[in-house]
């Protein structure tokens with residue numbers, strides 16, 4: 001580089017606090033989370049935990065888009081659900097082993113993400129929410145009509161199979177630790193993406209898009225990559241869920257599922273690393289323990305949501321981080 | 329080399345629903361010069377910048393940069409060609425630190441930053457250069473401060489450091505000294521002079537003493553049209569220019 005702004009003064013200090021090198025409190029929080037999740041199945045019903053973990057991964061993937069790009073997708077069920085169908089079909093009809101079935105679902109969701117993302121990423125705000133919803137509805141009606149999805153019945157009795165030819169997933173604890181591993185892997189991918197050179201540009205775009213453009217970044221490209229990543233990991237969540245519950249059904253492509261992930265993310269704290277995990281566990285617990293309320297569940301859930309959003313605007317983890325003075 | 333034109337517009341025009349903000353502007357900026365664009369508020373200076381960098385699409389006219397027609401190029405592409413703008417309203421990344429702000433620009437010069445699988449610690453390699461730039465605008469003690477906490481004048485300085493980080497062949501500065509204290513104005517003036525040694529600068533500036541100190545050529549814009557062009561003394565004597573400035577209050 002040519003001699004441009006040669007400082008007139010002596011060389012600047014070699015070391016300046018440059019922001020979080022590696023946030024130790026986040027590492028600590030991660031260790032606590034892993035410890036809790038490893039011991040949890042010995043105290044709590046593992047199937048419930050597996051459900052929560054799948055949703056936690058879904059919410060983390062969703063948060064990558066909402067919290068770090070600032071885009072509210074209202075169609076993420078499309079990725080969760082279609083990956084579920086893909087993985088269920090691969091496992092049941094083609095007899096693929098679970099690892100390949102999950103991989104297949106993940107890849108299909110990523111491919112769908114490329115298509116939907118390319119068509120929607122230029123729109124903003126409420127328009128983006130609307131268009132993603134419209135695409136998700138198309139996927140829903142496709143799933144309802146298509147032969148291989150089994151319509152109202154879905155794909156049932158999906159075999160869990162044997163992971164890598166050694167781990168028999170019919171054993172609940174084996175299945176649990178596989179789901180935990182998948183979740184942690186997805187969680188770390190999101191964490192890394194946020195704390196990467198790419199993530200740094202995403203932050204810049206979210207903070208001031210025209211300025212990022214004027215520096216030569218093409219915002220749509222970065223947003224699209226984030227969208228596809230988010231769709232792909234949502235797919236991992238959906239594909240894993242289908243194997244765990246041995247079922248792929250319309251519930252996962254329904255628009256209420258897209259709403260649920262918004263709820264989880266906001267409740268836990270959007271734009272925080274751990275928020276979506278906490279949000280998913282909260283929402284799934286609520287649904288679990290309030291299930292006897294029947295159709296009142298939605299209303300009670302709605303009220304809890306409104307109260308939470310009004311009292312903890314940053315979500316549970318966001319508020320906690322603020323109290324501690326450290327972003328979680 | 330000085331006769332070589334780096335940026336040229338031909339009949340540049342921008343209409344906003346019938347209102348013509350920029351009309352038929354032919355601008356020729358010579359390589360290696362500091363060219364000032366002045367004129368009363370609402371004259372169309374910022375709109376010109378938006379057209380040059382394609383933040384707005386011209387209604388008519390062509391723009392050539394380094395001999396290439398860039399009229400239809402995308403904003404990010406124009407920036408990567410070496411024509412980089414700043415903004416009239418201070419444009420920083422508010423919740424990034426001063427260092428991170430500058431680093432975002434340095435990072436662009438690595439190429440595209442699509443590497444989401446790599447740790448952001450690879451960016452630490454850019455810190456030394458970032459600090460040099462930050463130091464040049466007098467912000468070194470604020471390196472770890474989030475940009476949002478800086479006073480206005482310092483945000484402008486940060487913006488200049490960020491623009492400079494791209495080492496652009498040509499910089500467009502929109503009112504770089506607006507809102508700065510007297511010492512800051514002097515510092516930034518000196519800095520612009522220094523960095524203009526090996527690049528071209530087109531700047532909008534209201535502080536006429538800054539214009540006088542820095543510019544080789546001045547173009548005066550009023551109501552979207554070029555009113556006069558020349559060096560400071562010539563333009564200052566122009567009766568139409570004086571009139572435009574006097575009458576600006578109730579234009």
Ligand SMILES: Nc1ncnc2c1ncn2[C@@H]1O[C@H](COP(=O)(O)OP(=O)(O)O)[C@@H](O)[C@H]1O
Nearest residue numbers: 344348349367368369370371372373374375376
């Ligand atoms: N996006 C826009 N839509 C409509 N009118 C605009 C827009 N941008 C600028 N203008 C109008 O164009 C004129 C020139 O504005 P501007 O270029 O900002 O002036 P200057 O920078 O010289 O003060 C003003 O009258 C302004 O109101």
Ligand SMILES: [Mg+2]
Nearest residue numbers: 373374375416
């Ligand atoms: Mg202006």
